[in-house]
Amino acid sequence: MKKKLIALAVAGALAAPVVASAQGTNVTIFGRVQAEYSLVDFSTQHSQGGLQDNSRSSRWGLHITEDLGNGLKANARLEMGLNTGSGSATTPREQWVGLSSNQWGDVKFGRVQSPFKDFAGGMTIDPFAYTTLQANGAGGTMSGGANGLGSGANGFVNSAIRFDSANMAGFSFAALFMPGDANTLNPLNSGSITSSFLPGGLGSQGNTGGRNGDFDGQAAAKYHADFMGMGFDVFGGYSRDNANSFQRAIGLKTEEVWRVGAAWSWENLKFAGQYEQINNAIGSATCTTAASLTANPLDAASTLNPGHGLVTGQCNSAMNWGGDGNIWHAMGSYRWGNTTLVAQGGMTHANSTGGNGFVPAAQKRAADSFTVGVIHNLSKRTSIFGGYQHVYVRNGNTAAANDLPGVATDSGGATFTAPAYATGNRATYTIGLRHNF
Numbered sequence: 001m002k003k004k005l006i007a008l009a010v011a012g013a014l015a016a017p018v019v020a021s022a023q024g025t026n027v028t029i030f031g032r033v034q035a036e037y038s039l040v041d042f043s044t045q046h047s048q049g050g051l052q053d054n055s056r057s058s059r060w061g062l063h064i065t066e067d068l069g070n071g072l073k074a075n076a077r078l079e080m081g082l083n084t085g086s087g088s089a090t091t092p093r094e095q096w097v098g099l100s101s102n103q104w105g106d107v108k109f110g111r112v113q114s115p116f117k118d119f120a121g122g123m124t125i126d127p128f129a130y131t132t133l134q135a136n137g138a139g140g141t142m143s144g145g146a147n148g149l150g151s152g153a154n155g156f157v158n159s160a161i162r163f164d165s166a167n168m169a170g171f172s173f174a175a176l177f178m179p180g181d182a183n184t185l186n187p188l189n190s191g192s193i194t195s196s197f198l199p200g201g202l203g204s205q206g207n208t209g210g211r212n213g214d215f216d217g218q219a220a221a222k223y224h225a226d227f228m229g230m231g232f233d234v235f236g237g238y239s240r241d242n243a244n245s246f247q248r249a250i251g252l253k254t255e256e257v258w259r260v261g262a263a264w265s266w267e268n269l270k271f272a273g274q275y276e277q278i279n280n281a282i283g284s285a286t287c288t289t290a291a292s293l294t295a296n297p298l299d300a301a302s303t304l305n306p307g308h309g310l311v312t313g314q315c316n317s318a319m320n321w322g323g324d325g326n327i328w329h330a331m332g333s334y335r336w337g338n339t340t341l342v343a344q345g346g347m348t349h350a351n352s353t354g355g356n357g358f359v360p361a362a363q364k365r366a367a368d369s370f371t372v373g374v375i376h377n378l379s380k381r382t383s384i385f386g387g388y389q390h391v392y393v394r395n396g397n398t399a400a401a402n403d404l405p406g407v408a409t410d411s412g413g414a415t416f417t418a419p420a421y422a423t424g425n426r427a428t429y430t431i432g433l434r435h436n437f
Contacts, residue, residue, distance in 0.1 A: 024066055029437075031060030035084045036385075036432025038132040042425075052085035056154045056290040057130035057434065059093055073100045075108075081154060091154060096162075105165040105172075112162045114149045115174035119164065120220035120235035121261040122151035125272040127333055127342045129153070132430040133371050133389045137291025140316030140367035140391055141329035141346030143257070143276055144291030147283025149218055149239045150257075150317075153290035157216075173221040216241050220259070233263040233272075241283050250358035252322050255282040273330035273346075281319030281350075291315070314426065316348055316367035316391055323353040323362065338377040342387070345370035366394045386431035393425060 034057040039049045061079030068074055075098050081091035096110030116122050122142060123129035129136075136151040137144030144152035160178045220237030241255040261274030278284045292315040319325045331344030348367045355361030373387020 026065050028063045028065075029060070030063055032058055032434065032436045033084060034058050034130070034432060034434040036132060036430050038428060038430040040132075041427040041429075050085070053083045054290065054293045055130045055132060055134055056081045056083060056091060058082045058084050061093070068099075071102050074098075075100055075106070092156075093154065094156065101166075103166060105163065107164075108160075108162045110160070111156050111158050112160050112176065114155070114157055114176055114239075115162075115164075115218055115220040116143075116149060116237060116239060116257075116259060117151050117155065119174045120222050120237045121259060121272075121274040125261070125263060125274065125329070125331060126151075126344070127331070127340065127375060128344075128371065128373060128385070128387070131385060131432060132293060132428055133373055133385075133387050134291070135329050135331075135344065135346070135371075137287040137317055138293045138314045138391070138426075139371065139389065140348045140369045141327060141344070142274075142317060143278065143284050143327055144287040144315065144317050145283035146286035146288050147216075147241055149216070149241055149283055151291075152288035155288040155291065167224075170224050171221065173219065175220075176218045178216045229266060231263075231265040235262070235274075236260040243280075243282060247282060251356040252282055252359065253280040255280050255284060257284060268335040269333075270335075271330075271332045273328065276327045278319050278326065279324050281321060281323055281325065284319045285321040285323075287315035287318055291317070314391075314393075316369070316393065318348075319350045320353045320362035320365070322359050323351050325350040340375045342375065343370070343372050368392045368394075381436045383434050384432065385434070387429075389428045389430075391426045391428075 034053050035051060036053065037049065037051045038054070059079055059081045061077060064076040064078075066074040077094050077096055079093040079095065081093050083091075092111065094111060094113060096108040096112050098106060098108035098110075100106040118124060123136075126135045126142065128134050130153055133139065134153060136142035136153060143150035144155065146152065146155060148155040148157040157176060157178055160176055162174065162176045164174045165172050218237065218239040220235065222233060222235035225232045237259045239255075239257040239259070241257075243252045243254050256279045258277045259274060261272065263270065263272035265271075317327060325348070327346065327348045329344065329346035331342065333340055333342045335341075346369065348365075350362075350365045352364040353359070353362045369389060369391040371387060371389040373385060373389075375383055375385045377383045
């Protein structure tokens with residue numbers, strides 16, 4: 001009997017969420033493991049298939065809380081990303097400490113997500129967020145900026161303060177600030193002065209200003225209402241990435257992004273959409289590596305872009321450096337039992353730029369895409385998904401035309417490479433499995 005009781009106790013402990021408690025502090029282990037088989041077919045290249053997690057959905061972390069009394073809590077989060085199928089497990093995600101209250105909301109200090117990603121639109125209206133079918137980056141219907149201020153997968157803002165208000169009669173707002181005068185920071189977070197020329201950094205994990213830049217910031221608000229069984233949401237926001245001293249020296253100006261959107265739901269049906277207006281693109285001229293799916297099977301030989309080296313994914317949502325443009329996204333979904341049917345799409349339009357001594361002239365470019373797919377929940381924690389995405393790229397100039405030429409710096413006159421664009425269309429087929437714990 002004792003052996004049976006011990007066995008039941010061990011089984012119960014293993015089945016429950018992993019939570020540790022010490023002197024009033026609770027630590028919860030959480031995470032997600034995902035893998036998907038994707039077949040990518042460029043119009044100018046043979047199909048490429050691979051079993052990985054290039055959108056970096058997989059992660060694990062610790063969420064820490066302590067009740068301070070009078071409705072006040074201390075919180076912290078330490079999270080790391082990984083790529084199943086490739087053995088990579090070194091990508092930093094959210095890492096912050098903060099305070100929260102039911103009366104006034106939450107404040108976080110450290111490495112955080114932007115409100116444009118998880119609060120007002122962005123990944124909150126993309127059912128395929130963190131999959132090969134995601135809307136940002138290669139999907140081309142949401143900004144995936146490497147400065148962390150967009151909706152880019154694995155995009156975060158370093159050295160930031162973020163505040164999220166409590167819900168007040170359906171209204172709530174969020175704001176983020178990053179001190180741009182921290183001279184040890186730069187857009188690539190690499191410690192090199194050279195990298196400060198890069199507008200947001202290629203594959204950067206989220207530094208915006210730095211190197212004598214001004215404060216960078218973002219603010220967003222939303223309103224939710226229920227009426228006659230229907231749910232309505234409207235949201236909007238403003239984002240500002242100030243050009244630092246190096247970026248201003250090569251003719252770049254402060255980037256400003258305006259976003260507006262809405263969502264409507266009734267029973268199992270939902271529609272949502274958003275529009276982004278971008279001026280003087282800096283970070284919005286780039287993508288995070290996860291947003292552009294920069295890993296096998298998308299790495300391809302130089303035949304995709306002759307004379308431009310290896311193509312590292314596609315950043316179809318990017319503007320021309322220093323240029324203006326707009327991006328819109330629309331989606332519809334229907335939940336049928338444990339299965340959700342999804343159809344979505346939109347367009348990125350990057351205006352042409354005149355160029356100057358450092359930033360080259362660039363022709364206008366557009367990328368249209370549509371996605372159809374299915375998400376089926378096997379349980380509350382496990383789901384399978386799959387679908388098809390097609391991107392039409394109208395590229396008036398090759399990626400090489402957008403490279404910044406060599407500049408005399410502390411590490412020499414390196415050429416700063418622009419995001420890669422395929423010259424033809426792209427079709428993606430994928431099927432994947434996800435488990436949350």
